[in-house]
Amino acid sequence: MTPSSLGILGGGQLAQMLALAALPLGVRAVVLEPDPQAPARLCAEHIHAAYTDPNGLDHLAACDAVTLEFENVPVEALARLEGRVPVRPGGTLLARSRHRAREKEALRAAGVGTAPFVPIEAEADLPDALEQVGGRGLLKTSELGYDGKGQARVNSAVELNAAWERLGRVPCVLEGLVAFEREVSLGVARTAAGEVAFGPLVENTHRDGILRTSVFPARVPGGTEDQARDLARRVAEAWGLAGLLTLEFFQLPGGELLVNEVAPRVHNSGHLTQDGGGISQFEAQVRAVLGLGLTDWFPLHPCAMVNVVGTADGSEPDWAAIDALPGTRRHLYHKAPRPGRKLGHVNLVAPERETLHARLAELERLIP
Incomplete structure (x- = not known):
C-alpha cells in the first residue's frame, strides 16, 4: 500500500515545500512546530506544540515515517519517536551533522576531504x-x-x-581558509533499502553569509560532477543515510572538491529544481523517506534561483518587473519581514545558458 502520511519535525518554508511536493503523491503532511505562524500550516496539518511535546510526538508517531526540515531537533524528541516510527534521516546521522567538528571527522573517516x-x-x-x-x-x-x-x-x-x-x-x-574558485553543492538521496539518486551540481554565490544565487549548470571543469557524486555516495553509504542530504563543496583551482558543510535535508541551493523540469528536491526527499521509487532530480533546462531576504529599510523587490521577466516564478514563504530573514525566492528558467545569465543579471538588479 502506498504510504499516506509524512510527519515533519519543523514547520518553516522547507516543510511547506515538502508538504506541497507530497500532496500530488497522495501523501498528506503533518508538521510539529511551536511557531503559531509556521509557513507550513497553510498546506499541512499543523500540530502547534513544542518539539518535545509528548502528545505532539505521539501524533507524529502515527505517520508512516517522519523526516525533518532542520537538524537541531531536540534529542528528547528523537528518543520518544525511536522504535515507533521510521525517522529518516535518523538520530545518529543528525547527531553527527549538527556538530561541525564531529561532522568533519566523519567526513574524513568516509574518505572525503575537508578544509x-x-x-x-x-x-x-x-x-x-x-x-x-x-x-x-x-x-x-x-x-x-x-x-x-x-x-x-x-x-x-x-x-x-x-x-x-x-x-x-x-x-x-x-x-x-581555503583558496577556492567557486562554491558548488549537490544533493544525494538514499532509501532504507539502499537505492541512491542524485540532484544536480549547482554553483552558489553568497552575500553577507547568506546564499544569494544558485545556478545550474555549474561552470566547472569536466569530471567535477562525477567527482561530487562519488563523494556524496561515499558519505551517504558510510553514514547509513535514509532520506536526503546536501553537500556543499569548495572547488579548488585544480578541480578537487572539498566538503565544506553537510545538511541532512533539502537545501536552499536546490530550490531551482522546483521549476527546471523533472522532479524537485522536495519530491526526492519525500520519495526517499517513504521508500517510493527514486530517480535523479535533474533539471531539463538551465535554471537559477535568487533569494529574497529582508532588508534594513524594508524595501521590496520590483515584483511587477520580476513577473514580466520571461522564465521567472516566485515562491514566497508567508513570513513577517525582518532584516536578514529569508522571505522567499525567485526561480528563473531559460532555454540556454547565455540567456539564463543575461536574465539572471536583470533579476538580481530587481531584488535588493
Whole structure:
C-alpha cells in the first residue's frame, strides 16, 4: 500500500515545500512546530506544540515515517519517536551533522576531504590552533549557527581569543581558509533499502553569509560532477543515510572538491529544481523517506534561483518587473519581514545558458 502520511519535525518554508511536493503523491503532511505562524500550516496539518511535546510526538508517531526540515531537533524528541516510527534521516546521522567538528571527522573517516580544522573545546585548545590550520581561519560554533551566524574570521591569536570570548566560550571548530574558485553543492538521496539518486551540481554565490544565487549548470571543469557524486555516495553509504542530504563543496583551482558543510535535508541551493523540469528536491526527499521509487532530480533546462531576504529599510523587490521577466516564478514563504530573514525566492528558467545569465543579471538588479 502506498504510504499516506509524512510527519515533519519543523514547520518553516522547507516543510511547506515538502508538504506541497507530497500532496500530488497522495501523501498528506503533518508538521510539529511551536511557531503559531509556521509557513507550513497553510498546506499541512499543523500540530502547534513544542518539539518535545509528548502528545505532539505521539501524533507524529502515527505517520508512516517522519523526516525533518532542520537538524537541531531536540534529542528528547528523537528518543520518544525511536522504535515507533521510521525517522529518516535518523538520530545518529543528525547527531553527527549538527556538530561541525564531529561532522568533519566523519567526513574524513568516509574518505572525503575537508578544509584543515581543529576542534576548540576549551581555552587550553586555543594556543597554536591557528598555526595548525595555516595561520588564518574561521572560528565557528560547533552547534547551531547558520547563514553566517555563529562564526568569525580570525587572522591572529589575539583575534582568535577575542572571537572565542565573543561566541560565548562554547565548543567551536577552527577551520583553515581555503583558496577556492567557486562554491558548488549537490544533493544525494538514499532509501532504507539502499537505492541512491542524485540532484544536480549547482554553483552558489553568497552575500553577507547568506546564499544569494544558485545556478545550474555549474561552470566547472569536466569530471567535477562525477567527482561530487562519488563523494556524496561515499558519505551517504558510510553514514547509513535514509532520506536526503546536501553537500556543499569548495572547488579548488585544480578541480578537487572539498566538503565544506553537510545538511541532512533539502537545501536552499536546490530550490531551482522546483521549476527546471523533472522532479524537485522536495519530491526526492519525500520519495526517499517513504521508500517510493527514486530517480535523479535533474533539471531539463538551465535554471537559477535568487533569494529574497529582508532588508534594513524594508524595501521590496520590483515584483511587477520580476513577473514580466520571461522564465521567472516566485515562491514566497508567508513570513513577517525582518532584516536578514529569508522571505522567499525567485526561480528563473531559460532555454540556454547565455540567456539564463543575461536574465539572471536583470533579476538580481530587481531584488535588493
